[in-house]
Amino acid sequence: MLKGSFELIGDKSISHRAIMFSSISKGKNKISNFLMGQDCLSTVNCFRKMGVDIEINNNEVYVSGNGLKGLKSFEDKLFLDVGNSGTAIRLMMGILAGQDFKTTIIGDESIGKRPMKRVTDPLKKMGAIISGRDDANLIPITVEGGNLTHIDYHMPVSSAQVKSSLILASLYGDNTSFIHEKMRSRNHTEIMLKSFGADIEVNNLEIKINPVEELFNKDIYVPGDISSAAFIMVGALISENSEVLIKNVGLNDTRVGIIEVIKKMNGNIEIIDEEEICGEKVGNILVKYSPHLIGTTIDKELIPKLIDEIPIIAVLATRAEGDTIIKDASELKIKESNRIKSVVNNLNLIGAKAIELEDGMIIKGKTHLQGGKIQTFNDHRIAMSFSIANLISNNKVILDSDKCIDISFPGYFNLLKKLSK
Numbered sequence: 001m002l003k004g005s006f007e008l009i010g011d012k013s014i015s016h017r018a019i020m021f022s023s024i025s026k027g028k029n030k031i032s033n034f035l036m037g038q039d040c041l042s043t044v045n046c047f048r049k050m051g052v053d054i055e056i057n058n059n060e061v062y063v064s065g066n067g068l069k070g071l072k073s074f075e076d077k078l079f080l081d082v083g084n085s086g087t088a089i090r091l092m093m094g095i096l097a098g099q100d101f102k103t104t105i106i107g108d109e110s111i112g113k114r115p116m117k118r119v120t121d122p123l124k125k126m127g128a129i130i131s132g133r134d135d136a137n138l139i140p141i142t143v144e145g146g147n148l149t150h151i152d153y154h155m156p157v158s159s160a161q162v163k164s165s166l167i168l169a170s171l172y173g174d175n176t177s178f179i180h181e182k183m184r185s186r187n188h189t190e191i192m193l194k195s196f197g198a199d200i201e202v203n204n205l206e207i208k209i210n211p212v213e214e215l216f217n218k219d220i221y222v223p224g225d226i227s228s229a230a231f232i233m234v235g236a237l238i239s240e241n242s243e244v245l246i247k248n249v250g251l252n253d254t255r256v257g258i259i260e261v262i263k264k265m266n267g268n269i270e271i272i273d274e275e276e277i278c279g280e281k282v283g284n285i286l287v288k289y290s291p292h293l294i295g296t297t298i299d300k301e302l303i304p305k306l307i308d309e310i311p312i313i314a315v316l317a318t319r320a321e322g323d324t325i326i327k328d329a330s331e332l333k334i335k336e337s338n339r340i341k342s343v344v345n346n347l348n349l350i351g352a353k354a355i356e357l358e359d360g361m362i363i364k365g366k367t368h369l370q371g372g373k374i375q376t377f378n379d380h381r382i383a384m385s386f387s388i389a390n391l392i393s394n395n396k397v398i399l400d401s402d403k404c405i406d407i408s409f410p411g412y413f414n415l416l417k418k419l420s421k
């Protein structure tokens, strides 16, 4: 059973953006509740390497921005290392496209397999010179920035990383740019850049960006990460007699898909004390054990609102009455692991019944988890999802490795231990 309350750690997406946008703005600012996860620290290291003064003091970060074109070239032999982070590399390429120097980006084995053409193609159209393995699809990727044109681009995939990268490059363009989304993805970039003085207008799925001379730093408070809260929420929903209050959860409309799904599945979840801080909705969430969960279908518009939560939703679905069907989610195949395969194979391995689909999965409800040793593929979301499955398994669910959890949720096991009664 999970019981108690806790303050949620900072949002990963917003923490990355806070470092990047502060680094290319003028002035000094403070970022509070910054996520000290490995992914966000990779972003810090990249911008330090490009001459930005970034000081870390507990969960607070102080950034002295260099201005829009003020990043500095470093010795040729050095690379920018993004580690495991898709957000870091894709967003950073948008910024590098506007700088007057050449940079090579590297990362770990997982990022080495993730597709970058979705970003490098449109950035090349804007005038950046980009090369890399497999026609600039795979790292190491070299970006030579400079004078960019504008772009009118219809995104072929729904991705906040692609959208954000192009918004950033558009700040350096020669005229107004338009970016058209297929589906509404997380909008932290639009919110934060506007507060820094960017000229951005959003009309449904169209984003209009006018280039600016400079951005100006503002203090940022990072709300808690709903994608991290999701593991504890599901833990509480499925373990008997649980009741957990999660404080300080980011509740941006583009991120709350997990709450919508839990409600549809008849889960006992309640949002209390909602407010707005730095343009982002924040609130407390009360979750209680829910013995009468029902299966559901998740598809289309809902997918971008919960893309990172699908592995843990799949665990939740094993406790529901009836099947849960997840469709339109082929993006899962190109995350830190192929999350369709890693979820389905591991669920079946511990006694659940899951079927792999081309663009998602079906999870049979009310199955009894038996436990077993699962493969995380060094994917943090897989590791945490199956550590929650462990709470309801007859025998232990053993992870082959759990170090990857530090990528997005440092202190995760300590918290789980504190809440476990």
Ligand SMILES: O=C(O)C1=C[C@@H](OP(=O)(O)O)[C@@H](O)[C@H](O)C1
Pocket: 012, 013, 014, 086, 087, 158, 159, 160, 161, 162, 164, 186, 307, 308, 331
């Ligand atoms: O913009 C972001 O911060 C993110 C966007 C999503 O990726 P895509 O843009 O590839 O969908 C998400 O999976 C990732 O964890 C963070």
Ligand SMILES: C=C(OP(=O)(O)O)C(=O)O
Pocket: 039, 084, 085, 086, 087, 088, 308, 335, 336, 381, 408
């Ligand atoms: C996919 C993820 O992150 P990124 O794309 O930044 O590596 C994630 O955190 O689940």
